[in-house]
Amino acid sequence: MRVDLADILARHGPDWSLIDRREDCRLVECSGRAFYMAQWSYGEAWRVMLTDRRQLDEIAMLPPARTATAFSQ
Numbered sequence: 001m002r003v004d005l006a007d008i009l010a011r012h013g014p015d016w017s018l019i020d021r022r023e024d025c026r027l028v029e030c031s032g033r034a035f036y037m038a039q040w041s042y043g044e045a046w047r048v049m050l051t052d053r054r055q056l057d058e059i060a061m062l063p064p065a066r067t068a069t070a071f072s073q
Contacts, residue, residue: 003018003036018036018038018049019036019049019050019051020049020050020051020052020055021035021036021049022034022035022050022055035048035049035050035055035059036048036049037049
């Protein structure tokens with residue numbers, strides 16, 4: 001799921017941060033919660049934008065994140 005920053009700005013305002021945030025998944029028939037990841041540049045490793053230890057422990061039990069490219073292989 002890609003983030004539309006204009007949508008986030010409209011929903012949360014200019015002072016809202018992606019760091020340590022999780023949102024309900026908005027994909028069809030998805031009942032999970034999404035967390036944000038970022039890359040410094042294309043081709044670089046993805047970084048989870050969580051610093052809260054409790055949230056990090058929760059996602060550590062999840063399967064690894066995969067991109068759309070990985071699903072097409």
